[in-house]
Amino acid sequence: MKIYGLKNCDTCRKALKQFPDSSLVDIRADGMPDGLLEAAYAEFGAKLVNTRSTTWRGLSEAERGGEPLALLRTHPALMKRPLIERDGELFLGWDQNTRAALGAA
Template sequence: MRFFGLKTCDACRKARKALEAAGRSPQVIDVRADGVDPADLQSIVAAFGDRAVNRSSATWRGLSEADRALPVPELLALHPTVMKRPVIEAEGAWHLGWGKDVQAVLLGTAPPSA
């Protein structure tokens, strides 16, 4: 399991804590400190497309209009902290964010019934 996030991100800290409490030991990749391998970036964009960009982040708000207009792969390569987090790769499957659906898959919890 690989975990792409930021050490300062609240959602990332919650996700890591929950995964570790469930006995998972994710390999943590800090997108700011470690960067994102181009092959991983390509896989993330292939899996999530535009949803991989967090348009409500402080990083996004600080970008120039020219940067915001870049294709998603180029934007994320130049500004990896604009990526929605966490991104988790587990057993060949990619997961975006830390919503109930991702928690159910990675923690083995059943989603709430409707």
């Protein structure tokens, strides 16, 4: 299982603590694997962009109106976190539904 997020994100650390055998991929430092961002956007759509983040609030109206995938490539911290990949299946966020689907306590 791979957890895509930021190493200093509390939510990503909670997910990593729950699944110590998984690995955290820091999307700011390491980027996203080819095709994963597109696959995640195809599955989750606009929910992939965290419009409640400080990064989002710092963007101009023109930037906010840009193409979501381009925004996420330019500003990785805009991605809702964590994005979890397990056996080709994607999960977004760390809510109760995601934890239940992954078998987390």
